[in-house]
Every structure is written in C-alpha cells, then in structure tokens.
Amino acid sequence: MSTRYRVGVDIGGTFTDIVLLGADGTIHTKKISSSVGDYARAIVDGLSELFAETGLAGEAIEEIRHGTTVASNAILEHKGARVGLVTTKGFRDVLEIRTLRMPRLYDLAWEKPAPLVERYLRQVVDERVDARGRIERALDPRDAERAVDALLAEKVEAIAICLLNSFANPRHELMLKEVVERKAPGLKLSVSYEVLPEIKEYERTSTTVINAYVMPIVASYLRALRQGLDRAGIPARLLLMQSNGGLTSDRAAAERPMNIIESGPAGGVIGAQALARAKAVPKIITFDMGGTTAKASMVEDGEVTRASEYSVGAGIMIGSRLLTGAGYTLKVPAIDLAEVGAGGGSLVWIDGGGALQIGPESAGAVPGPVCYDKGGDTPTVTDANVVLGYINPAHLVGGALALNADKARRAFEDKVAKPLGLALDKAAYGAHQIAASNMIRAIKSISTERGRDPREFALFAFGGNGPLFACGMARSLGMRHVVVPPSAGLFSSFGLLYADVEHHYSRTFRRLLRQADLAEIERAWMALADQASAQLATEDFAADRMRLRRSAALHYQGQSYELTVPVPDGVIDARMIAHLEEAFGQEHEKTYGHRAGKDEPVELVSIQIVGQGLRQGSAIPERLKPSRAAPQPPPPRRAYFGEAGWLETPIVRRSDLASEQRGPFIIEEYDATCVVPPDAAASLDAAGNVVIALS
C-alpha cells in the first residue's frame, strides 16, 4: 500500500493553509486565498491542486483535520440563525441584561452587543424549580405548547431552551424539548441541560443560545464540505478542531457547534504542546503573530492551559482579563489565549502627547503596509521591519509579492523619524521595540495571572511574524530559549496533525464533601463517563482506545471561586475524599499562598470528565521531509540591531543550521522570517525545530 497522508487545514480571513503529512514524514504544503462566502471551496480546490502537483489521489488521504472560523464569523457578523428562546417567567431578559459589566471605562459611546435573540422571540413559561431541583410550580403542558407554537409562528430556524435552575432538574426543559420535536421534527434545538448542565443562568443561557445560533450555518458548511470532498474523490473522515484543543467528528461538531468556535488558533498551540512533550520541555509560552494580531498562551508540564469560559468577539484588549463584558459569553473550555492588536499590518503613529504608538488599528490586507505599494501611506510594523533589513526588501518570502522598500523608508522618514527628530533607523527600531513591548504585556499577563514567572519558560514562536520578533521579546522578558518549529508560518494547520480526539463534560454538583452521599457522587460521575464513552464509540474508538480522566472543581464553603483538581481512578470512598481535600488544600496554597485549617468544610461544586480517543501509533514521524526545496538564499544584507548598529547579516536556510551558528543571521522561509540577533546562537534539533539560545 502506498503512503497514507493526513491533512491539516486551517482557514483564516485571508489565507487557507493546507498541510499534507505522509506516514513516511513527507510534507506537502499549500497556501491559497480563502474563498470568502464558500469556505469549503478553497479546501477542495487547494487539495485538488496539491494532488495535481504531487500525483497523489483522494484514496491516499486517511483523515482531514480542520480548524475553521466559520462559527465565530457567524457570530461576529451577526449572520447566525433566527433563534427563539424559551425561558422561565420573570427571567425573560437574562440574556440581554447579561452581567451589567462593560469592558471600557469612561466611554459614553459604549454599545452593548445586541442580544442574539430579540426580546419578542423570547417566550416565557410559568414554571419554577428551586435551587435543589425540587419542582415548586409544575409546567402546564398547554403552556409549553403555547410557547413553542408562538415561536414556530414566528418562523424561527432554531430553538434554545434554558429554564432557571434546570441544571438541578431538567424535567421541564425535557418536556419542552419533546414538544418541539413533536411539532417541528428536525428543527435545530439546543437544550441547556444537555449543552451545559451547570449553575449560573446567564452563562448557561448565553451558551445555549450561541449553540442554537450557529447550528444551521455550521451544519450546512460541514455538509457542503463533505459533498465537495466526496465529489473530489476524497472519502477520508473529517475531524474538526475544538476550542479546547481536542478533535471531534464532523457529526458531533454539527450537534454542538459551540465547541468549535475558537477552532482557529487552537491548532498551533496543540502542535506546540506536542513538540514540548517530545522535547521534554516542561514550560513553554507560545507566541503566534500574524498580520493583525498576536496571541500568547502557556503550556506547562506538557499541558495547555484552558479557560472554562470566554467571550466570542470581545475584540482585542490587554485588559480583557480584568474588564469583561464585551462579546458573547460562552462557557465552554477553551485554550486560554491572550490576544493583542499587534501584527505586521499594525499602524505606527504619534499621539497627542508626542509618544510613538503602535496599533491597534491595522492597514489590513487593503491597502496593506506602505511597502506593498497598494496605496497604503501610513507606516506599519512590517514597514519598520523592511527599513531595518529584517524582511527581504525585494519581495515577501516565497516571491509572491514584490515589495517597495524605498517607499517604506520615505514614509517612515516623513511620518515618524522627522516629527520625532530621530534618525530613520532609530525611529524604525523604536517602532519595532514598542510593538514588541505591547506583546510583552500580553505574555506577562498570561503568566502573572497564574503566578508564573516567564523567565522559567521557553518562547515557542510561530505565525508569519512570530519568529521575527521572538528573540528580542524573549530577551526583554529574561527568557533564555526560543524555539521556531518547521513550517512556522503554517503552524496553525500543521499543529492540527498533533491533536487527539477529545471531549469535555462537566456538571454542577454541589455537595459538602464530608456530608455527601458518596454513592451518589459515584453515580453522577459514571453518568458523565457513559456520555463520554458513547460519544467516542460513535467516532470508532474501541473501549481500550478510550481514556477518561476525571476532575473536580472545589472550594471552601462560602468562597465564590473554585479550583480544579484531578481525581484519580478508583471508587469514591472516604480515602478518595480525604485525598481530594488534601489536593485542593495544596492547590489553594499554590494559587493563593495560603490554605485554611483542616476543619474548614470543602465543597464540591462541579464534576468534570475529559474523554480522549487514543490513536494507533505515533502522531508524527520522527523525521520530516518537506517536499518544497528551500531556494538558494539571497546574499547577505545590512540589518539594524539597536546598540550594535547596522551589521552585515547572512541569510540562511533552516538546513544550514545542522551545526550551531552564531548570530546575527536571518532565516528566510516560504512562510516566515526568523531574525537571530548578535549574541544569540541557533541550531536545529532532531525534530527540525530551530532552537535559539540567548546569551
């Protein structure tokens, strides 16, 4: 049998990146323009082009792994379904009132994001369940029918159901579900108890509604993609990247599209995690910088860090961790990313106080940086990098786009250097440094928030611009190592190849540990485990290829925030409870710097399970063989390195780093540029990563 290939596809706003990886380590890559409006087309076309170039055929493809922004775009552009919501009488406006908090101070022009379901499409039913799940007022079936009828009369395309305290007793939600299924078979339906059986009515309502809102659009996208692949003779199964970093089948994604909303940036982080595990690097910070934004996240002891909730479309702001209220709240585990509006296209400008500023406004794809010569006249970060000699002055790497370096220099001279009374090189270097310092704040925020010191981490840089900034940033942060993976500019799609199928489940289950009915806890966990196993079975994992891991969210009674600790396998007995109390105490000490006395009651708040489908064999061959031959590098050019001034800087290929080389030099590749400054040295490791040591 000929070599089998796995495919990673990542769709961005401008480009669709495709990576084919053969079992023998062969890599084929393709970067093509995204087909906005019909994203599936670019994937099918791109694969067909790759087949034509390589002589491969559809049967050679074993599996397609896909990261997509189709769901998040539907939310950002308000192009989701017409959704009806059924909720408890008295609480019609939970969705719209939100948490009252706004993300910006002193801003009279602040507008709340419009609710995804308008008030007239929010129906209430007269029912009441109390906090412990007891039914205080039974739902009259006629009232349930009336509410559903009213929404159907409004021709809704999907229905969301979220009643107060339903996490403790779903009976009324299930009654409503039955009514919808009977009256409108096949209508898209999102029921809060099934989607997120957790306490906090706003977060649960918002999540249930978002799920309903993107259901039709995701389902039709996946259907179109499947049909396109079938037509192109590619029968391989399709897996979707989820926000949590795990893969899911296309069918499960269509049922729970809320899980794939932050699908896009996850691939790169998961790839970084896999390489960190392979290299046994316990602590890395990932740094992914493209054209408009930069994103940072943390991998510790081989695990990505996840947030239990986040905001879709919150925009980009450093303070987003402290000032919430933007975007749409989604309580779904997601890789925890800090994002700043700094990319190659970010504008360079001078504020009213005479200080040099970078972004967050971007020149975007049109008109783009001045050097693109497409009409842009405001200098950008990319223009600074051209002036400094970091970026090839003739054309973007790969040769696809000619650059006009003189124009970039003139713009910088006129709009930045002269007004500030600085030499051109100093001004451009200043812009480069300030862009770096904005991104440094994002990196510090993800590490400090968890009480971690960035100096103990290695910086793992990817995206088209990540490797260009990485060394300077690492030095400012006191970090000693930078790692640049192969195909750094396509790493978001490459990283997809490292992911496992994974599903996260959680349920609010409030019990004081020492007074709890242990058998009841055991049963609750078993129920979650059954759910996870059933899902994995539908994705063709045999029982011996499933791995289930339990965890528990706990707090001291009266505390309003929880800490999560892993729960080892085994029956829930008194010893297990003692173990959990101790593990929680230790985590409390680690996070807060202190713990309460032994007698302080510990409360279980929610139970969680992660179900993983284990693949046969290793994810990635040890040796990778890129099919794209690196072209002969251009001659050395002068590049500016701050205090060291202008230095003659060789341009090298990755393969030239078999033995360690001292900086300064620049690695130019098809998809990214990496700058290695003086007093740094770089070499290749066995996996093909460029490893840079800063002295």
Next chain:
Amino acid sequence: MLPPGNMPAMAHDPIAFELFKNAIFSIADEMALTVFRTTYSGVLKDNMDYSTGFADGDGKLVAQGLTLPGHLGSVPTAMDAVMRHYRDDMRPGDVFIMNDPFDGGMHLPDIFVFKPLYHEGKRLAFACTVCHHTDVGGRVAGSNASDSTEIYAEGLRIAPLKLYEAGTLNKTLMTIIEKNVRLPVKVFGDLRAQLAACHIAEQQFADLVAKYGAGETTALMRETVDYAERLTRAALAKLPDGEWSFEDWIDDDGIDYGTPIRLYVTLRKKGDHMVVDWTGTNPQVKGAINNTLSFTKAASYTGIRSVLPPGIPNNEGVFRAIEVICPAGTVGNGVLPAACAARGLTGFRMTDCMFGALAMMLPDRVKAAGDGGNTGISIGGYDACRKPFIYVDFTCGAWGARPWADGLDGNSHMFANMASHSIEVTEAEEPIQLLAYEFVPDKAGAGKYRGGVPFKRDYRFLEDEAVLQVRADRRDHRPFGLYGGNPGGPSENYLNPQAENRILPGKFTMTIRRGDVFRHVLAGAGGWGDPLDRDPAAVLKDVRNELLSPQKAADDYGVIVDTARWAVDAAATARRREEIRRARNWEVVPKVQWQDPPKPEQKSVAAE
C-alpha cells in the same frame, strides 16, 4: 497625528519614554492581576472594587492600574496623609495601612496598603493598593449601612499606621483588626492579596531600576506625569471656555424623610484648565451618604474623563489640570462625625450632576441622567443555628439617552462598573429566592433617543426573620431628560406585590419574615431630544419587544402602531404628532426636564 513642527515638548527620547511608560503601567496592571488572583472574597472578584497604583518617591501618583472609576483620585489623597504623618519616619521594610475617611481614606471598608520602595537606601517609589473589604465591623454586617448617623457606628477606624515596621509585622494592630471584624479570615485573605501585589511591584520596580538606573527612573516617572498633564491640557484646550452650572437633588438621606439634598456644580473652563466647583451643595446630612472630598474628586474626574479622548494615563498629571473645590461640611466633603458608609449614592449622583453640567457645555456629547446609580439592598440575620447570613445586592442598569443613541438597557453605571451576582448561585447559597429579574416597560424617558429601560428584581425571603435595608433614590426627583427628552419614571419599592402590594419608601430598614417578597423597580433613564423626532421604526421595535405599550407610543411619541401587522400607521402618526406639537406649544426646546410635559387630549386617537 500631529503635523511636523507642532510636536509637544518631550524631555526624553520618545521611544525610551514609551517603553518605560509601558513598563510602569504593566507593573500597575500586574498588581491588579495579583489582587484578582489571590483575593479570597467575591466582592473583589465580582465587583472589581479595588485599585492598584504606583507613586513616585514623593508620593505623587505616576500610574494607576485598571481600576474602579470611583477610586480615581483616592490614592493621591491617601498618599498625602501617609506623607503628612511619616515623611521623615519611613524606612525600608515599612508597610502602611489606613482607612480613616477623615485622614486620607474614603469609607471604612476601603483599606489602603502602601509600601515604600527603596534603592540603595533612597526612597524612589510607592506601591499602592486599595481594596473594599467584606466587613470592617460596626453595627451592621458588611459595614455598608446607610442609616448610621455617625462614623463611630460604622466600624473600625484605622488612621495611617505601620502594618510592618522595617519588615516586622505589627501584631498589636493585627489583633485589634482581627477582634473587630466579623469575617477575619476573608479580611486577612484580602490584606494578603494587597501585600502580594505590593511585593510584585517591588520586584518588578527593582528590575526597572536595574535597567534604567535610579536617576533615569525618577526622571522618566516625572515625565510620565508631565505627559498625562500635556495630554489632558491639550484636550481641555479644545473645549469651549466659559462657566456652566447644574443642579440636581437627592430625594433625602433616609433619616430626615422628605428633605431633599441639593447637589450643585459649576464648571469653569479657561484655556487648558478646568475648575469643578461644588459650592452651593447641601450641608452634610445625618444619613451615611456623606462623601469625602476624594470621592467627590473621583466623581468629578469621571465626568470630565468621559469627554476627553481615551488613552490618557491616570496620574497626578491629569489632576494638575483639573481643580476640584467642595467646601468642608457639605455632603460632598463631610467632616467629623459624618457617617459615610453608603456614600456611593452621592458619588453616583455627583457623576450624573457632572454629566448635566457637561451637557450644558457640550450639548451633543453627553448623556441624560441614568437610573441614579446603584440601589443597595441588604438582607441580614441569623438562621435557626444562630449562624449569621448577610446578602448584599447592589444593582443598577439604565443609562441615560445620548445625543446619538438610546441609553443602554442593563449596563452598570460608569462610576462603578460592577457585575451582577448570578441568581442561581444566590439561591444555592442564601435564604433568598429571586422571582423576577426583567425589564419593566413604559418607564424609560421618551426622546429622539430614549433613556435606558430599567428592570425589577423580586426577592422572596426563605428564613424565619431578617432585617431588610434598602437604599434607593430617584423617586421624587426623577432622572432628568435633556434637550427635549422626557425624564425617566421613578424608582419603586413594594412589599408582597402579589398580595397586599404595600408601597415602601425609597430608603428604609424593616423586619421581614418567611415568604415575604420585596420588589425593587429601578428608575427609568432620561431621554435625549424631542420624542416627536424619534424614528417611528425605533418606536415600533420597542413596542414589538414589549418595552413600550402601544398607548405610550401614541402618547409620548405620537406613533400609531398597527399591532396586527407590526407596522407604523404613517398617516395617523403624522396627525398625532401634529396634535402633540400644537398642544405642548414649545417656544424653545427645554434643555432639562424633570417632569413629563402635559399630555394633549386623547379623544382623537380613540376616535380612529
């Protein structure tokens, strides 16, 4: 971007300066993140009722982290007090603590912790934190009571003292605190968070000094303050010169029922300087709603900042360009023995009063009055096992209409930016059940842009007995509308709305029993502009969403909605609008409205 040759003076290399500024604000933000991470109590996490900052060696504020607007200007006042007492009695390892409103503090729950930072024996900076603590003792749990009449009932008063002296903990002081607060575990947990933030600041500041050197660090901190002053003055210079006054009223202080309390502000703007003068404001009152001057300053700065461009750093430089005056002994600058625990109300209302004055100065840039800031509701008592419970809810949500858009529905007042508690978590933890939390129609002030829609909250009490205390306002003096906009509807309080429906006053303390239901309805926010100029489609949308009744659409807006087809009857609307126009007979558009304009006869509508 400024044209070449018009660049303001910058004493330093602008790039070195920007990098330094980024670093110093990063320290202030990291202090805030540290408090957020290590705090024990939900008050700090949910309400963000804390601030962090960084001052130079003389105690002048250089950088304030992401912060509660209500804390703007609080750090300088507190720093001044520390410097007054200890300027010549300070050494490495000292940590200061204080909360006394009459010696640099704001109200007793806000405890300040300051740490001077040294380099080679020279004091270069201060790390500053202030956190609202869960309880600081006094006669009512939570230390927030609005009906105390002197500071001595409100809790433990801490003058500026050394919590650590040269690195040694002051155990006497810690013991006094421990024995005088109801929840020492939480209070000490949050004090530890404050100390941790100061510790982070100390480490990072040492890195900064190592990089820049002591002299350059000091110079760059000064430059950071000058930069903020330049930005502020440049922005103020673009505003018109002149003098504008505004008056508003708080219904009463809850002690002397029915006696309104006057707030009066005059803005004097000349060139690049602004004076905010509160002379004419009511003498201080018995109820616990007296501000400190620092809180009045915070309200003043918040108002002005909302009309300045974003991105100006919060520091001493801003305060140099804006002078705030408020005579001692007034409700905006209380003196001993003024009670001040619930002064939040006055802070919110002074902010709204600032908006009123700024709207006179800049008619097209400022909003009408919102619901008046948060209503405070507390339900406290003991359960059958004598275990205390205390439920405190601060809620607000209706923004005044803006000259370009409707007021926001369900959004915190700008002065506080607090988050609401989850209903389900409340029900799981407290002997309280919520029966309703939803918008109330027909209370938003009409206007070309309408005011924010208020909501109601119904609380059912599930224990045997408790004390219910409510601090609400905006019942007699409704949220004003601007430039033709109507005022919002008044706030309302009821006991057992489904049964006796007893009307309760705006501020009260009463005993409630099992099964009692208390309903609070926020005031609606004021409208902006002539309601007859409102786009009929926007009126239709509100009617369709049941935020506005068809009758009120006809009365206030002259818009006739066909509810069978969900369409506007254009001809009937034109006629109705003409009738209203004739009946009200405006010669000039009223700038400020406190009462609804008189309604024309209803006959013609009924006839159609």
